[in-house]
Amino acid sequence: MSTASPQSDPAAAPQPNKPRPKGSVDPALVRNFSIVAHIDHGKSTLADRLLEVTGTISKREMKDQVLDDMDLERQRGITIKSRAVSMKYQHNGKEYELNLIDTPGHVDFQYEVSRSLSCCEGAVLLVDAFQGVEAQTVANAYNAIEHDLEIVPVMNKIDLVHARPEEVKQEMEQTLGINPDEVLGCSAKSGLKCDEVLAAVIDRIPPPRGDANAPLQAMVFDSVYDEYRGAIIYVRLMNGTVRKGQRIQFLQAGTVHEVVEIGQLAPKRTQRDLLSAGQVGYMVCNIKSLGQVHVGDTVTVATGEQAKPLPGYAEPNRMVFCGLYPSDGQEFEQLREALSKLQVNDPSFEFEPETSDALGFGFRCGFLGLLHMEIVQQRLEQEADIDLVQTAPNVTYRIQTKDGNWEEVHTPTRVPDVGDIEEFQQPIVRVSFVMPSEYVGGVMKLCADRRGVFVRQEYLSPTRVMLVYDLALAEVVYDMHDKLKSTTRGYGTMDYELRGYETGDLVRLDILVKNERVDALSIVCDKRDADNRGRAVIKKLKKEIPRHMFEVALQAAIGTRIIARETISAMSKNVTAKCYGGDISRKRKLWEKQKEGKKRMKSIGSVDIPQKAFLAVLETGEEERS
Template sequence: MAASGRSTSKAGRMEREFIRNFSIIAHIDHGKSTLADQLLLQSGAITQRDFKDQMLDDLDIERDRGITVKAHAVALRYEYEGQTYELNLIDTPGHVDFHYEVSRSLAACEGALLLVDAFQGVQAQTVANAYAAIEVDLEIIPVVNKIDLPVTRVEEVLDEVETVLGLDATQALRVSAKTGVGVETVFKAIIERIPHPSGHSTSPLQALIFDSKYDSFRGVIIYIRLVEGQIAKGDKIRFMRTGGVQEVIEVGQFIPKLTSCESLGAGQVGYIITGVKKLEDVKVGDTVTHEHRKAEKALPGYREPKQMVFCGMYPIEATDFEKLRDELGKMSLNDASFSFQPETSDALGFGFRCGFLGMLHMEIIQQRLEHESNIDLIQTAPNVTYELLLRGGQVMMLDNPQDVPDAGSIEEFREPIAKVNFIVPTSNIGVLMQMCEERRGNYINTEYLGPDRAQVIYELPLAEIIYDMHDRLKSATRGYGTMDYEVTGYKTANLVKMDVLVKSVQVDALATIVHRDVAEKRGRGLVKRLKDEISKHQFEIPLQAAIGGKIIARETISALRKNVTAKCYGGDITRKRKLWAKQKEGKKRLKQFGQVEIPQKAFLSVLEAGKDD
């Protein structure tokens, strides 16, 4: 047998001819993490006793939801034809919101395993991730997974790989990551078909920072891929973009836990610890070089990710503000696609305006803050980034409805437009098209992938996609439809800012931007939702939706009624009238000075009102 498989898992230098750096890319739920688990087990990186599902998914939220959120790196040692190889695997997320994580991982690799479900076939994110890998010129190995399923359509799936992705499927691998069948052929293909990294250990050091993580004991742990040169414990290094100089305290690899070693050479993937404590001193995409033997230029790095969804996050306890700032700083270090900046709200006090790639990204950050950091939050309804052309000719980027200037100063209100790629059963094309037309969609084309499935492309406003498009698609196609989107630019639209007044006081955190054609309907839905969410008080509460000075919708929460005459048995009616008059005066005073408590759910009513459309 050519491959013995099992090998000792020691960290350290390895000649580049025996190094292979690869990623696993696929649509969500096609088995990336399961295959990664099998590769760890069959290479001997972990024992059967230590084996558990989602070995590399170390965040609680990843295990709870069964999805990968962060890219994870691990170095495997595998013996093949009498030679030990180092296989550096970078496991990637599959959800559209984490495409930025995928692009960062691919930049650290020479090849990729493209995983496709043996029954579901090529899906929207399969297409997006495959194109991302082709763009950076990686060697792609198609792998059909889940061949152990009772119903499979392997041949049709291979046809889809050829027709949709344009890849040669004749050498595609067939595996079951769950049972381990065919996993040995994956090792063989990685070694034989993925090229070894270029670069020389004798050249000046150039190492790409592809991720980082904060450890409360050791400071920032920096994940690097060495392109040129070597790095060892005790070296003086320079971060080429930030200009910081540090001494390397520890060098090591992920096997799969952090394992220290003396040095790493060109082509290897690992980590360094320098004792950096300040989060802003480390930038993902920066280049590490030696202080006394500098590289001539920095590596290209990554394009800055564009946050497209924004929301306010406020601590329920005002004393948690500084704690929240620290935790958000650690999150942004570990997740370069997340941003935050301080803001204040009349209704909620001091908090932060946070930017995300999408709705799932936002949910994940919020849950991590609440569960890992133990902070109780109030979160405002999310909105997308708009572009405003003002009368003076300036262009203003807007991510907070509170900042919309006076309507008279706006020449054009522009919204982000996304090109959306749907893959659905042919029987659901009509329902999908109706759904897109209702959301102001612009039809591009339809391409049939086979007798039962089609790829439909639409242009849609991003605001109409992010809230519930994914859920509505799944429900309309009984779970078989998938989508992937990419923001292509901004287009002028008839948009207005809709304010919400509670007891005649404008609540800035409930303001939202809507299309004028649906503003009245959205306003009615919103005040109805708020009426359900805000509990009754001792006084009447009017709820109003307004555009400019015009009220477009109103609901009233009636006052709590207390029977003040319950103790009056018979007798003169004037006594009861006096009590009623006193109660009326009290309610009048409360209506004037009483404070309305608005619960957390009310701030998300803006979303629910949108779904009712």
């Protein structure tokens, strides 16, 4: 995913004969850097230690993962949102301002990492001294290289008994081309040699370019919505200065606002008199309309000489789509407002209204991956207190109809009938698996079961292997991560990137309840998996749908062809219980009357599908496979 980097901006170099504005910071004493690593390699813990070493946070205020201030981050133990924090540090008799951006490690939040890197001149590449180079380590390193950043390689957890520093250095050299002599060792947990990491950041990472005397030019790299203050925007100043009370303009949105407050995050919001070129900070402008804030927008002065717009960010590539519906239909508008506020803070997901016969009014939402989808749903439920029903996740397909038109399909219900489809294409991703060598056979079988195409095999060290396969994205997003962890006993990691679209043997699988299609349960799958998928879904439905007074048929169908069926038998009532002996014809009369009643009920009665039945079916994912 390509984004603009500050180095690519044609910012004017500071003019030596022109003094800087009063109160501005010398860019030569500023360092902007990120920490990037695989998940669980210690990014947030290292950020904690750096805050402690620089005295930004006192021992009394210190707590684990201090920058992970979202409840969900603390519950799950992962970083979801990037965090920016400013620190002051004395080095060689000078005081430097270090702007650190802590980034997430999971592949689903790659867009967050990319946005952060575009505001920096360097990156600390953190590698676990025991686990070594993992799939996301490779992805993040190449991401930093694409942004022309100076990389400071750091090996974390060197104080562990089972650390293997020499082997890990060898892996870093072989995989990433890093000189082993440049790799620093530290322990983020104990603080061992963390001061050396700070010294390397100052010595190796170049200062930001930019002219404090030029017209204001700042990049909006993040934003958050506050109930009382409106949208608070986080900016990196490329050129110029900004002061409280100044009128600014957003070039993309075309709106003009007054700066009510400016400051830096240290790590709490701390007010400043002004921000100048090279610095990172926040601005409060009383922006109440959510549509006026765009991440990647350029901020400049409202009057006088204006700066040119910066290139901004590439549009995030949404990979996974699903429907989100309020379990209470009355909460539709409340859900719309909650989604709008969340999009200010997380622009990488999108939503549009849609209706479902089974679930009513809701929204079709696009996400970067399955974990991203799960996080957004949980944030909505926790922050907006809305109980949600989620439809089966699916990826984007491209379909060419018989009349030659191409269309992108985000939901199975919009897939045309089989006879109208000329070509059905699915997204293909290149997946990199990193694991101990003894699990190679298991992972190869896992990929072969999903019709993966082998690309290459590479030994990172005598005991660690990287396997690369091309797989259908639909096969990856549902359960590949869980199956990989099971196959490799938790030691395997994966990363993937979109390669393009290829024609596949795909069908729309419909679920019929009493001969009526339930749109929320339709899925797109490979034709060879359709029988197993169909059977798994209707078996699950049979357990969850309560019995009615009439027989209910559950069917899985491809077009008009039924491929699986289950029947929920009718509740029985003994209508002859009061008949003791006597003529059999009286009993037959009652049985016939009951039979007619059930037949009539079957034709006009509706089946009540409880919402827990939808959830149970959606949780199956890909439960059964041939």
